[in-house]
Amino acid sequence: MKKRTILLLVFPMLLLGASNAAAQFRIGPHVAWGDDFDLAIGASATVNLGTNLVRNTGPLHGALSFDYFVDCEGCTYFEVSPGLYIPFTVRSIGPFAGIGLNVRRFSSDLQIPGVADSDTDLGVALFGGLQFPIGSQMAMADARIALGGSGQLVITLAWLFGGGADLN
Numbered sequence: 001m002k003k004r005t006i007l008l009l010v011f012p013m014l015l016l017g018a019s020n021a022a023a024q025f026r027i028g029p030h031v032a033w034g035d036d037f038d039l040a041i042g043a044s045a046t047v048n049l050g051t052n053l054v055r056n057t058g059p060l061h062g063a064l065s066f067d068y069f070v071d072c073e074g075c076t077y078f079e080v081s082p083g084l085y086i087p088f089t090v091r092s093i094g095p096f097a098g099i100g101l102n103v104r105r106f107s108s109d110l111q112i113p114g115v116a117d118s119d120t121d122l123g124v125a126l127f128g129g130l131q132f133p134i135g136s137q138m139a140m141a142d143a144r145i146a147l148g149g150s151g152q153l154v155i156t157l158a159w160l161f162g163g164g165a166d167l168n
Contacts, residue, residue, distance in 0.1 A: 123149025
């Protein structure tokens, strides 16, 4: 079930990236910290959708974040957050703001009376951060707050490969 859910969220992003010849697809590892389940490792992906929705901004981007929290003793906890964001290019850094979904999955190996051994929630995620070039690649630092779903604040630092170092 976990693999199927992740594939359903990742596959549309890959199709969007492959369908637009001008699209810039970036993917890479990240580390994250959550205010409920501290340390996470994961992956981030972005794709330039090539559509400007707001004047004086960069083109709309699709984003996908997967966070696996490693310090959940006796349990498994991860979040998947697909979304859309708009970059605001300012000199050599690129602030951005976006909105998306937050899917959280918790399962416990412990048998606690009255507590479910697994749970999946869906919520809305608001996020923003900075993109910045590192050599010929791109890095991204962002903060995401989930309204519903996990309800936690997650801060991420990603190193993205592909697409070059331009901010759009």
